[in-house]
Every structure is written in C-alpha cells, then in structure tokens.
Amino acid sequence: MIVGFIGLGTMGGSMALNIRKAGYDVVVNDLRRELADRHVEAGCTWADSIGKVAEVADVVFTSLPGPKEINLVAFNEDGLLSGMKPGSAWFDLSTSSPTSAREIYPRFQSKSISFLDAPVSGGPTGAASGRLAIWVGGDEATFNKYKAVLDSVGDQAKYIGPIGAGSVAKLVHNAAGYTIQAALAEVFTMGVKAGVEPLQLWDAIRAGANGRVRTFDRLGGEFLQNKWEPASFALRLAHKDVSLATQLAREVGVPMRLTNLALEELTEAMNRGWESKDSRVAMLLQEERAGVLIDENAADVDAMKAKGDF
Numbered sequence: 676m677i678v679g680f681i682g683l684g685t686m687g688g689s690m691a692l693n694i695r696k697a698g699y700d701v702v703v704n705d706l707r708r709e710l711a712d713r714h715v716e717a718g719c720t721w722a723d724s725i726g727k728v729a730e731v732a733d734v735v736f737t738s739l740p741g742p743k744e745i746n747l748v749a750f751n752e753d754g755l756l757s758g759m760k761p762g763s764a765w766f767d768l769s770t771s772s773p774t775s776a777r778e779i780y781p782r783f784q785s786k787s788i789s790f791l792d793a794p795v796s797g798g799p800t801g802a803a804s805g806r807l808a809i810w811v812g813g814d815e816a817t818f819n820k821y822k823a824v825l826d827s828v829g830d831q832a833k834y835i836g837p838i839g840a841g842s843v844a845k846l847v848h849n850a851a852g853y854t855i856q857a858a859l860a861e862v863f864t865m866g867v868k869a870g871v872e873p874l875q876l877w878d879a880i881r882a883g884a885n886g887r888v889r890t891f892d893r894l895g896g897e898f899l900q901n902k903w904e905p906a907s908f909a910l911r912l913a914h915k916d917v918s919l920a921t922q923l924a925r926e927v928g929v930p931m932r933l934t935n936l937a938l939e940e941l942t943e944a945m946n947r948g949w950e951s952k953d954s955r956v957a958m959l960l961q962e963e964r965a966g967v968l969i970d971e972n973a974a975d976v977d978a979m980k981a982k983g984d985f
C-alpha cells in the first residue's frame with residue numbers, strides 16, 4: 676500500500692513520520708520542500724506536486740491550515756480530484772468546516788474516491804508520540820479498511836458517523852475547551868483577588884468534585900439520560916453557591932461575565948419550579964433554545980462510557 680501525505684507542518688510532519696515508522700511506503704509533499712528532509716531520511720519519497728502524490732497513492736492524508744488550502748489541494752488543476760485513482764481514499768486530518776467536507780464528499784464520490792474528514796486532537800506532542808484522537812466522518816467501510824494506518828497516527832482513532840461528523844466533534848471539543856478556559860480565567864482571577872495564593876487555590880480546586888472528574892464525563896449522567904431526579908446536588912443549593920460567588924466578585928471588584936450568565940440560567944431554572952431537581956437540570960434550558968432533546972438510555976450511556984475509558 677502506498678500512503679500519500681500532504682502538509683508536513685507542526686502536526687503533519689510528525690504524523691507522516693509515524694506512518695513511515697509503522698512500515699508503510701509514504702510519498703510526501705508540502706509547499707516547503709525543506710520540511711521533508713527528515714522524512715526522506717527516514718525512507719519516504721518526495722513528490723514535487725499534489726498530482727504526483729495523487730497518482731501513486733492508495734490512500735492520501737492531508738494536514739493543512741484550513742478550508743482554503745484544502746479546497747486548493749482538492750480542486751486545483753493538478754489536485755487530488757483530477758489525480759487520485761478510483762477506489763482510493765482521502766482522509767483530511769486538518770481542522771475544517773463540516774459543511775465544506777459535505778460539499779467535497781459527493782464530488783469525490785462521483786469519481787469513486789472515498790473522502791473522510793478526520794480531524795485530530797492532541798497537539799504537537801500527541802502527534803509526535805502517537806497519543807492522538809482522530810475523529811472520522813465518512814464511509815465506515817473505508818475507515819475500517821485503513822484503520823491500521825490510522826492507528827499508526829493516533830491511539831484513539833474513532834468512527835463518529837457520516838461525512839462531517841468528525842469535524843462536528845472536533846468543533847464541539849475545541850469550543851468547549853475555550854469556553855471553559857474563559858470561565859476558568861474568570862473564576863480564578865476572582866479567587867486570587869479575593870486573597871488566595873494562586874498555587875494554593877489551584878491545589879484546592881483540583882481536589883474538588885470538578886477537579887477530580889474528566890471534563891466530558893460529567894455529561895454522562897443526568898444530561899445524556901434526561902434524568903434530573905433524584906438530585907445528587909439540588910438546584911437550589913447550586914443557585915445559592917453561585918449567588919455567593921458573584922456576590923464575592925462584586926465585593927472584590929472582579930467582572931464575572933460567564934458566571935453571572937450561569938447564575939441567570941440557574942435562576943430561570945428555579946423559576947420553572949425545578950429547585951429540588953438536580954442542579955444540572957438548568958442544561959434543559961439550552962436544549963429548549965437549541966430545539967434539541969437529548970434522552971439516551973442508561974445502558975447505552977454506560978456501554979459508550981466503558982468503550983471510551985482509557
């Protein structure tokens with residue numbers, strides 16, 4: 676099997692090298708030739724155009740900055756669409772738009788080429804060590820066919836669903852990360868301004884309920900199961916706690932935009948008469964606004980959780 680790899684930057688450089696280390700024949704390309712020196716040294720072949728990668732590869736991987744570069748590489752005169760063989764496959768490891776992936780997919784399918792969006796998560800360190808999640812959207816049979824190659828790139832290659840599903844997962848993951856980051860900056864500056872030494876504060880909160888749980892594990896109980904009773908922590912108590920926090924922030928003069936927003940959510944949920952339900956019930960308000968009702972059965976949630984424990 677010949678593997679093509681286009682885009683040898685911060686992420687792609689290491690991922691391509693790991694595919695080579697797993698024993699595959701790898702043909703590489705980047706706008707910057709010098710990035711490929713270490714790949715050629717490791718036994719990869721340099722191709723000086725996208726077309727030359729396309730014509731020899733059974734499967735192509737790309738790791739490019741974003742939609743603009745992906746479209747160029749796909750649709751240029753000497754691009755993947757015109758050059759790839761029928762029956763071959765293209766996994767795009769870049770972070771891009773699911774809408775754009777859904778537009779690319781049928782154009783490649785019409786030439787019997789399978790296109791899969793396959794964004795990754797784990798940063799440059801994960802790309803180098805292989806501790807990387809790969810979230811794949813597209814045809815499941817193609818995912819399975821190349822699973823061994825994906826496994827040489829990352830230790831958590833997962834099939835998520837039809838084309839675009841991988842990118843949706845990636846955007847949800849990264850949006851969560853940066854929203855949490857903004858919230859943490861807010862509450863932590865409040866804590867420091869209220870008189871607690873930063874390292875002591877960090878040590879304290881890491882040991883708390885929120886500190887001990889993996890961020891997304893918390894979704895598995897009440898929220899995914901639409902199950903708000905019995906309360907493990909009642910809404911009225913959460914409302915009291917967040918009220919005290921915003922009161923403290925006013926006393927010490929720290930703006931708490933996100934925490935005040937969270938308090939408004941809890942207040943609105945209280946006004947629904949939900950005060951004795953579990954505090955996570957406030958998440959239902961967002962489900963209403965989004966026009967989505969999430970209601971999974973407990974056994975399915977447990978099975979999925981067990982699958983993702985590592």
Ligand code: NAD
Binds near residue numbers: 681739769
């Ligand atoms: P990068 O800019 O270091 O690498 C992109 C590479 O693509 C560059 O080497 C560039 O020369 C090459 N390139 C651009 N246009 C090209 C073309 N037309 N033909 C051939 N090569 C071309 O970026 P990166 O940090 O490696 O990220 C790559 C992708 O992975 C991005 O979509 C990014 O959002 C995503 N990502 C990055 C990280 C991270 O921590 N850096 C983590 C997860 C996902």
